[in-house]
Amino acid sequence: MQGLLVEEVSVEINREQILKDISFHLKPGTITALVGHNGAGKSTIMKTLIGLQERKTGNILLNGISQEEDFLPYKKMISYIPEEPFLLPELTAMQHFQLYGRSYQIDEQELLRKVDYLSGKMEITDKLDEFPESLSKGMRQKVQTICALLPDVPLLLIDEPFMGLDIYASEFLAEAMKDKAGQETAILLTSHQLDRVQQLADHFIMLQHGKVADHGKIKDFHVLKRRFSE
Template sequence: MVLELKHLTGGYSKEPVIKDISLNIKEGEIVGLIGLNGAGKSTTIKHILGLLRPHSGTIEVRGKTLKEDVEEYRRHLGYIPESPILYEELTLKEHIEMTAMAYGLTTEEVEKRKGPLLKRFRLEDKEDTFPSHFSKGMKQKVMLICAFIVEPDLYIIDEPFLGLDPLGIESLIELMISERDKKRSILMSTHILSTAERYCDRYIIIDQGEKIADGSLDDLREKTGLLNATLDEIYIELTGGNVDE
């Protein structure tokens, strides 16, 4: 198992945001973490990354908890946040080099991996450019390149499509499918269900801090009795039509 959460309860204060969540991610699958803003998706991700301490429950990555082995735990993870976080004084090339240094990549590995990524996201002529000259979408692409160059066992992606143009979205989807085919796994948080429906192998639905469903689209259709329903329709049925606050 690449990732396993067992009865995770937690949040930012004594009052829990997520309650008794258990889930797992297997090798070589794309899993959509589904829910509207405020459902608990980002809180769950922050716990997996070790940015929040659980009130109770455990989180294991490749069988290790953060407490048991911090370096081994984090070595298997690549993270792409919802909003790009870049250093204004570093060029695109220097962001790649800094990421490589953090994950212990060799110069040969970086040179082999970065070319296809730069070409995929149409940034091959921007290596010496600073973030101040990038649009929001280009900054998001820098984050994607830095995460995918690491080639971790598990990618955690928080609302990846915000700020990307249609070509960027297609490039990201193609890349995620390619990584899945190489037996790497992806946990992707999103509330854009029509896009997630196209390529996710499985969906974990969170509503008001609780996991209410887990399965493939066919599994969820069977669970709800909506045999030809879209993921949007299934979500509305399962949550009672909850909308964004």
């Protein structure tokens, strides 16, 4: 099956069940909002999908590739923007981009073209030779975002995409997400900016206490919000 298939995934941390039989399917070319209150399990799902959090039960497949049985091929099909930028202190911004280029086997000329375009749009062209410690948090988030946008992969995971970004970078990221979806990338994002999410996403998955409480098309989400607030 094409896209991301999550089947009956459960996660325990310190004997506490955080995710309970989570199942959903993300089709190629769609943007899905993962929503829920703090502690609902959104970040745990993200960490589980990229392999940072071990699951107790269930299967995860991306374009038919099993996370458990073929982890490296699976991992190379995923790109991720974390809520907090995670950059290596010994590498400049440009060296981060080069590292991603090698990791995803991006042609060198294509990588340079993408870096030139994305750094221009994110307004960090003059920061390419800077190390993370000399960059503001917003600039570090821009570097992290560019890293995730460089590869063309089937799945893009984004945790609070607009945190730390200025208005121009936020607008560009929104357009970049639409472009990625237009290239058949499936996108899963979390955000507390629900108005913006509703403008971007096609579908939603609502988490409550570690379970999928509801899911559907984003046009139905405003009705759900009222029901959950009662």
